[in-house]
Amino acid sequence: MSKLKLLFAGYFLTSLSLFLYSFTQVDLSLTLSRLSIWQEVQKSLQYVGYFQRPTSATLFVLILFFLFLFYILFARLAYLKKITRKQTWALIIVTTLVLMFSYNAFSYDIFNYIFDAKIVTHYNQNPYEHKALDYPGDPMLSFMRWTHRTYPYGPTWILLSIPFSFVGSQIFLLTFFIFKIIAAASFLGSAYVIEKIAKKLSLENTLLPLVFFAFNPLILIESLVSGHHDIVMMFFALLAFYFVLSKRYLLTGIFLLLSIGIKFATGLLLPVFAYIVYLHWKKEKIDTKKVLFFAGGLLTVAVVFASIRTELQPWYLVWVLSFLSLLSYKRWVFIFSTLFSLGVLLHYVPFLYSGNWDPPIPTIKLWITISVIIVSLLLSIISYKLFPKK
Amino acid sequence: MKKYLFLLSSFFLLSILFIFLEPKVSARLFPFVRTSRLNSFLTDTVTSQKINGRTYWEFREFYSPGVFTYNKKGIEETVVKSITQNDVVVDKQDILPFLFFNSPFLRSIDSLTSETTITPFLNPDIKDSLIRTPNLLIRRNNKEIFLLFLLPYTEMEITNGFFDYREKDKLLVKDKNWLNITRIKLN
Numbered sequence: 001m002s003k004l005k006l007l008f009a010g011y012f013l014t015s016l017s018l019f020l021y022s023f024t025q026v027d028l029s030l031t032l033s034r035l036s037i038w039q040e041v042q043k044s045l046q047y048v049g050y051f052q053r054p055t056s057a058t059l060f061v062l063i064l065f066f067l068f069l070f071y072i073l074f075a076r077l078a079y080l081k082k083i084t085r086k087q088t089w090a091l092i093i094v095t096t097l098v099l100m101f102s103y104n105a106f107s108y109d110i111f112n113y114i115f116d117a118k119i120v121t122h123y124n125q126n127p128y129e130h131k132a133l134d135y136p137g138d139p140m141l142s143f144m145r146w147t148h149r150t151y152p153y154g155p156t157w158i159l160l161s162i163p164f165s166f167v168g169s170q171i172f173l174l175t176f177f178i179f180k181i182i183a184a185a186s187f188l189g190s191a192y193v194i195e196k197i198a199k200k201l202s203l204e205n206t207l208l209p210l211v212f213f214a215f216n217p218l219i220l221i222e223s224l225v226s227g228h229h230d231i232v233m234m235f236f237a238l239l240a241f242y243f244v245l246s247k248r249y250l251l252t253g254i255f256l257l258l259s260i261g262i263k264f265a266t267g268l269l270l271p272v273f274a275y276i277v278y279l280h281w282k283k284e285k286i287d288t289k290k291v292l293f294f295a296g297g298l299l300t301v302a303v304v305f306a307s308i309r310t311e312l313q314p315w316y317l318v319w320v321l322s323f324l325s326l327l328s329y330k331r332w333v334f335i336f337s338t339l340f341s342l343g344v345l346l347h348y349v350p351f352l353y354s355g356n357w358d359p360p361i362p363t364i365k366l367w368i369t370i371s372v373i374i375v376s377l378l379l380s381i382i383s384y385k386l387f388p389k390k
Numbered sequence: 391m392k393k394y395l396f397l398l399s400s401f402f403l404l405s406i407l408f409i410f411l412e413p414k415v416s417a418r419l420f421p422f423v424r425t426s427r428l429n430s431f432l433t434d435t436v437t438s439q440k441i442n443g444r445t446y447w448e449f450r451e452f453y454s455p456g457v458f459t460y461n462k463k464g465i466e467e468t469v470v471k472s473i474t475q476n477d478v479v480v481d482k483q484d485i486l487p488f489l490f491f492n493s494p495f496l497r498s499i500d501s502l503t504s505e506t507t508i509t510p511f512l513n514p515d516i517k518d519s520l521i522r523t524p525n526l527l528i529r530r531n532n533k534e535i536f537l538l539f540l541l542p543y544t545e546m547e548i549t550n551g552f553f554d555y556r557e558k559d560k561l562l563v564k565d566k567n568w569l570n571i572t573r574i575k576l577n
Contacts, residue, residue, distance in 0.1 A: 028557070128411050128414070129411075129413055131551075133548060133549065133551055134444075142556075144551075145551065146551055147551030148550055148551035149551070150413075150414075150451065154408070155404055155408050155411075155412075249394075250393045250394065253397045254397060257397075257400075257404075309457055310457065356558070358461075358462065358463055359463060
């Protein structure tokens with residue numbers, strides 16, 4: 001077996017491990033299937049997640065280690081152009097197919113998305129005014145969190161999710177996987193658009209941004225495992241970015257509005273789009289590096305703002321990483337984003353170990369974040385000193 | 391040009407729908423909406439002489455949208471004091487403040503307590519209240535409205551989704567009542 005094939009097999013096994021691990025976190029009040037064989041499997045996996053917490057936390061750290069190891073290896077292969085487009089896409093599609101069917105191990109948000117749509121399709125009421133707790137008889141309440149909150153997102157997401165909720169026919173498992181498929185399709189769509197943008201910008205290496213994005217463990221976990229709709233928002237934003245570069249302004253407007261209407265964060269990108277349109281109008285050349293840093297900077301502001309309002313959530317980084325992928329050829333961008341992704345994913349470890357988010361876990365999370373920033377800075381400096389740019 | 395007109399009209403239609411269907415946006419944009427919600431909440435409460443937990447929870451978020459800080463081991467004392475320090479409430483040790491709500495026009499603290507009435511929390515000298523029952527007090531001056539109520543745990547269970555009532559927090563909430571202290575800034 002060639003080295004590359006071995007690498008692919010190792011990556012597939014790691015993805016499969018993450019898929020299996022996700023089921024250790026199935027909520028104790030949730031029965032995914034009444035099949036007796038499945039119930040036995042689910043119970044033994046839950047036993048690890050809930051009653052063997054140190055083992056569970058260790059397993060997660062191991063999976064993270066391998067995911068990051070493969071991520072760095074694939075990025076290197078893409079950088080050296082030792083991996084083909086076909087191989088890359090084959091891996092991305094296989095990983096998506098595996099993780100699409102995983103359980104949302106690290107976040108309960110997908111249940112809230114499902115319920116928000118259910119308020120419209122089943123209870124025929126306004127989710128902006130009603131919350132899950134208003135329907136105490138609903139069986140979903142037994143395994144949901146944040147049942148006291150009304151729908152907090154923009155109108156696009158609820159409008160998009162209503163038809164899927166109808167298709168789900170109030171069958172929980174079916175609706176759950178439909179919502180996971182939406183996230184998976186958005187992930188694949190984003191990866192595809194990133195590659196298209198890289199080609200449009202005539203980047204020297206168009207495979208690197210694709211690998212940077214689609215193999216990043218944070219993107220995989222937050223989009224494919226947890227099914228956060230941030231990936232849907234970013235898919236529309238990337239599409240809008242592609243169309244604005246192509247001077248197709250109507251499509252730009254439509255997709256940008258769709259994106260902003262999901263979670264508002266991409267509203268901060270408006271100046272970037274306005275600047276590109278202005279440059280087109282003035283018939284001036286676009287400095288892509290400047291534009292991408294501008295976009296990445298504004299999305300970082302959005303992350304900081306959202307984090308101050310509540311707290312830093314790992315999935316917020318999906319916003320920044322989507323655009324930074326196009327700057328992945330910058331060494332410090334790669335170092336920072338990789339370490340930061342690792343740092344925020346490590347936020348889950350104290351929870352997996354203890355089963356709660358109570359103090360001192362917020363302090364531990366803060367220290368992880370601070371350490372990651374310091375280490376990233378140091379590593380960037382050391383790397384430029386040891387291997388100066390040619 | 392027609393294409394852009396379609397885009398603009400869709401945007402405006404969606405925005406108008408959003409403003410009307412999302413109560414938090416209208417509360418932020420229009421002070422009269424806030425006033426109307428406050429008046430309606432006060433009228434209902436004064437008329438019925440009791441408070442409904444769900445109605446209060448909804449009013450709090452729709453009057454002035456804000457941010458919750460939850461800590462079941464207790465909210466910082468300085469934060470709690472910023473709401474409880476006045477001539478109405480007396481210092482009381484037997485409470486566990488677990489939720490702080492902060493918004494431009496409304497700040498509140500939700501706590502767990504073993505007390506069964508609000509009397510032990512009140513300064514005995516206070517007069518001039520809009521309502522004063524064993525479980526509810528509302529006072530009003532030119533600047534703000536002060537609200538204090540106590541409801542049974544069962545009412546909290548159907549209103550507040552922060553706790554895991556079935557498993558993790560079962561012992562924490564057992565035999566406890568829900569105490570709320572709210573300060574509402576008038577427009």
